Amino acid sequence: MKTVTTEMFGIDAPVFAFSHCRDVVVATSKAGGMGVLGAAWMTPEHLEQELKWIDDHIDGLPYGVDMVFSSTATKVDFKESPREIIPAESREFINRLLDEDGVPPLPKDEEKGWYAEYARNLAFSPEASEALLDVALRHPVKLVVSALGVAPAHIIDRVHEQGIKFGALVGSPRQAQKQIEAGIDIIVAQGAEAGGHTGQISSLVLWPEIIDAVAPTPVLAAGGIGRGRQMAAALALGAEGVWCGTIWLGTTESELTPDMREVLYEAKAEDAVITLGYTGKPCRAIRSKYTEAWLRPDAPATLKNTPMQSIVSGEPFRRVERARRKDWMTYSAGQIVGRVNEPTTVKSVMYDMILEYSEAMERLTQINEA
Numbered sequence: 001m002k003t004v005t006t007e008m009f010g011i012d013a014p015v016f017a018f019s020h021c022r023d024v025v026v027a028t029s030k031a032g033g034m035g036v037l038g039a040a041w042m043t044p045e046h047l048e049q050e051l052k053w054i055d056d057h058i059d060g061l062p063y064g065v066d067m068v069f070s071s072t073a074t075k076v077d078f079k080e081s082p083r084e085i086i087p088a089e090s091r092e093f094i095n096r097l098l099d100e101d102g103v104p105p106l107p108k109d110e111e112k113g114w115y116a117e118y119a120r121n122l123a124f125s126p127e128a129s130e131a132l133l134d135v136a137l138r139h140p141v142k143l144v145v146s147a148l149g150v151a152p153a154h155i156i157d158r159v160h161e162q163g164i165k166f167g168a169l170v171g172s173p174r175q176a177q178k179q180i181e182a183g184i185d186i187i188v189a190q191g192a193e194a195g196g197h198t199g200q201i202s203s204l205v206l207w208p209e210i211i212d213a214v215a216p217t218p219v220l221a222a223g224g225i226g227r228g229r230q231m232a233a234a235l236a237l238g239a240e241g242v243w244c245g246t247i248w249l250g251t252t253e254s255e256l257t258p259d260m261r262e263v264l265y266e267a268k269a270e271d272a273v274i275t276l277g278y279t280g281k282p283c284r285a286i287r288s289k290y291t292e293a294w295l296r297p298d299a300p301a302t303l304k305n306t307p308m309q310s311i312v313s314g315e316p317f318r319r320v321e322r323a324r325r326k327d328w329m330t331y332s333a334g335q336i337v338g339r340v341n342e343p344t345t346v347k348s349v350m351y352d353m354i355l356e357y358s359e360a361m362e363r364l365t366q367i368n369e370a
């Protein structure tokens with residue numbers, strides 16, 4: 001296949017895989033697409049480890065890194081216990097519900113150290129982002145992507161100086177325009193059906209609007225893509241490639257625990273709901289007792305200041321994982337989760353996608369020739 005993005009990165013198929021898991025990144029690039037590692041939740045040391053592993057396994061193929069360049073994140077002071085930084089009301093509310101439902105608390109000796117480590121992963125301050133970028137720029141990354149908002153000019157310049165492309169996720173034409181003004185090379189237009197933080201405009205409406213608004217900048221279509229017919233639709237609408245997240249979660253390479261994997265395979269499209277309980281920002285994730293809890297009339301307001309609600313969700317997620325309580329488990333996932341029903345591999349997802357894409361193209365050709 002030949003599109004602006006396959007030419008830009010020298011890849012065989014314009015399929016970009018967003019994943020927090022290094023194995024998915026490597027497997028996608030090896031299958032002819034391009035893996036992009038989600039680094040937002042990592043410390044610089046952790047990112048260094050992951051990128052070193054990727055470099056050792058990817059056979060020189062291209063890959064990217066995605067991170068948050070937020071100027072609004074609240075700085076977490078690691079000297080204080082992060083447990084005390086979040087309002088007691090939020091912490092007590094969710095932990096009380098877990099207590100009442102028989103989910104054991106974290107062992108006391110584990111709690112403190114774990115909290116400190118967890119909060120360190122959530123440092124989204126400009127300094128913390130730049131420390132992650134320093135690590136990324138020491139590796140042969142070909143693409144840096146901003147997950148949320150416009151990155152500062154000096155960050156974009158640093159990336160460009162090394163000949164690396166800069167991409168950004170957007171959920172509206174207005175956000176896309178701001179990124180273009182900042183000098184971004186690739187726009188990822190993410191429709192509302194996507195997993196993770198998401199906007200309100202559905203993919204089919206959003207993609208062509210953004211493609212027209214930012215031309216000739218290439219656009220990757222994201223949100224709800226998991227099969228070839230969806231890919232054909234995205235390319236027909238003018239996208240130069242597709243960017244997928246949820247579909248990789250079901251692969252044997254993904255980061256999910258066996259319990260979370262089962263929850264994922266059982267979830268239907270309508271189970272991928274918007275919740276504020278995860279991070280404080282609208283996030284599409286699998287419905288569970290956790291997401292439902294924050295909709296109760298007695299629930300405290302979720303915390304908008306990044307990363308406060310994420311600190312709140314950390315302890316319950318850990319409790320639930322330890323207790324293997326699937327009814328409380330949630331994970332970011334988009335509506336395409338309804339298609340993720342059994343274990344597969346990155347390679348076969350890619351293969352099926354390209355095969356179905358070809359069939360869709362053939363069908364259109366036949367319609368045209370009739």
Ligand SMILES: Cc1cc2nc3c(=O)[nH]c(=O)nc-3n(C[C@H](O)[C@H](O)[C@H](O)COP(=O)(O)O)c2cc1C
Nearest residue numbers: 018038147194195196222223224244245246332334
């Ligand atoms: C588990 C999960 C975590 C995500 N985390 C991030 C993130 O840290 N940064 C980011 O830019 N996008 C993140 N996303 C969104 C993806 O980059 C992508 O745009 C989205 O998954 C595309 O829609 P889909 O889920 O329908 O494939 C995440 C998505 C999922 C499913």
